[in-house]
Amino acid sequence: MTELSQERAPIYEALEKFQKMRIVPFDVPGHKRGRGNPELTALLGETCMQMDVNSMKPLDNLCHPVSVIADAERLAAEAFGAAHAFLMVGGTTSAVQSMVLASVKRGEKIILPRNAHRSVMGALVLCGAVPVYVNPAGDKRLGIPLGMRLSDVRKAIEENPDAKAVFVNNPTYYGICSDLRSIASLAHEHGMLCLADEAHGTHFYFGEGLPVSAMAAGADMAAISMHKSGGSLTQSSLLLTGPAMPAGYVRQIINLTQTTSGSYLLLSSLDISRRNLALRGREAFGKVIEMAGYAREEINRIGGYYAYSRELVNGDSIYDFDVTKLSVHTRDIGLAGIEVYDLLRDEYDIQIEFGDLGNILAYLSIGDRQRELERLVSALSEIRRRFSRDKASLMDYDYIDPVVILSPQEAFYADKESLPLKDTAGRICSEFVMCYPPGIPILTPGEQITGEIIDYIRYAKDKGCSMTGPEDARIERLNVLRGV
Numbered sequence: 001m002t003e004l005s006q007e008r009a010p011i012y013e014a015l016e017k018f019q020k021m022r023i024v025p026f027d028v029p030g031h032k033r034g035r036g037n038p039e040l041t042a043l044l045g046e047t048c049m050q051m052d053v054n055s056m057k058p059l060d061n062l063c064h065p066v067s068v069i070a071d072a073e074r075l076a077a078e079a080f081g082a083a084h085a086f087l088m089v090g091g092t093t094s095a096v097q098s099m100v101l102a103s104v105k106r107g108e109k110i111i112l113p114r115n116a117h118r119s120v121m122g123a124l125v126l127c128g129a130v131p132v133y134v135n136p137a138g139d140k141r142l143g144i145p146l147g148m149r150l151s152d153v154r155k156a157i158e159e160n161p162d163a164k165a166v167f168v169n170n171p172t173y174y175g176i177c178s179d180l181r182s183i184a185s186l187a188h189e190h191g192m193l194c195l196a197d198e199a200h201g202t203h204f205y206f207g208e209g210l211p212v213s214a215m216a217a218g219a220d221m222a223a224i225s226m227h228k229s230g231g232s233l234t235q236s237s238l239l240l241t242g243p244a245m246p247a248g249y250v251r252q253i254i255n256l257t258q259t260t261s262g263s264y265l266l267l268s269s270l271d272i273s274r275r276n277l278a279l280r281g282r283e284a285f286g287k288v289i290e291m292a293g294y295a296r297e298e299i300n301r302i303g304g305y306y307a308y309s310r311e312l313v314n315g316d317s318i319y320d321f322d323v324t325k326l327s328v329h330t331r332d333i334g335l336a337g338i339e340v341y342d343l344l345r346d347e348y349d350i351q352i353e354f355g356d357l358g359n360i361l362a363y364l365s366i367g368d369r370q371r372e373l374e375r376l377v378s379a380l381s382e383i384r385r386r387f388s389r390d391k392a393s394l395m396d397y398d399y400i401d402p403v404v405i406l407s408p409q410e411a412f413y414a415d416k417e418s419l420p421l422k423d424t425a426g427r428i429c430s431e432f433v434m435c436y437p438p439g440i441p442i443l444t445p446g447e448q449i450t451g452e453i454i455d456y457i458r459y460a461k462d463k464g465c466s467m468t469g470p471e472d473a474r475i476e477r478l479n480v481l482r483g484v
């Protein structure tokens, strides 16, 4: 192995060397360095097409890395303070699912907050594990789920001593963190693993004054969306593991569902982005924190909006807050978050990350500039002037406690029938229903449907939330268990 330092990008360097070798391709991909698909080459550029190659000896193999990919993983592990890092090309969904599949099997319990991403619930359908939900505390005014209270996690652990793992969002989409250090210690004291979804926390590893990262907090595994705040290409992610996890076994689990044709565009983007974060991350995220602070102040000055931050911290359900997240409560101007989200795009050509019933999230990262933030602030100010209305027309959002009757796997594969949404109250759902983003299920297979849930789905549809999950894409019908 050549000497490795964070200045290096082994996959990218190998690709550059490979280009110079002018090897004749009688292998896949069939576009043959772009020649066979001129339109695509015109769109993506020759460099991109020439780098879209298959695994081969000089470039290593993602399923069983021994050279440049292994080196890149070692560098990533070092940069993130992990025992091992796995490069992932199937999004953070694949990292989350590998984490869960490596921890629990059919019939085993996993403790998790109900506001976990759909990828977690999908993993439960795949492996047959049983969720034990800790209800995240809710903020009544903001209408958002918060973090898990330590006392609630302790109670879940004590009531389910046979559970194998505790799963934590670090942070939530809105930027809220649970007390991950204490949760990890508690899990370990009871012989359980601690898993962290850090889809929205890549920058925690590289910033000053940000919440603790999963690896620093002692978690056993963390799923990291490098393609979100880390700046790599969409769909590229990392799975980090701590010293207690057997890396060979985790690799076997990853290989159960991972492609055998890992994209070198994604792999080299991970390599280059890790180098960038390791060398310049602190400075870059320092600027992001400053910009977010500035935007928050300006938005709060408009009146009506509430751009929240660390003042929410309460030492428990909001143990910490990620100040790079520009989360804004919109209900006091009489508009649902999703309405502001649509207005920003349709009237002001501004695309934000998501809007829910009461909030919007503008995602800030290393590519943002002050001048775009000024545009966002002035658009929000105009929206208030032009479109605000009486907030009485908005529905109050309350956390809906799920009633779990069956495991997600049993319900998903059970004998089922399709019913009009209005006729499903009291029945057991056999599919997912969620607004995307944020992708937090309103219903998960195996849960009882209630009138309150039906009203919520209808309201979210009326407000224009993008809904997904059910077989019926219009969400007018739901699959429920037959005869139950």
Ligand SMILES: Cc1ncc(COP(=O)(O)O)c(C=O)c1O
Binding pocket: 090, 091, 092, 093, 094, 096, 117, 119, 169, 173, 197, 199, 200, 225, 235, 237, 438, 439
């Ligand atoms: C909390 C959380 N976990 C996991 C994911 C999955 O990430 P990906 O879209 O990269 O598969 C997301 C996506 O937004 C997410 O918000």
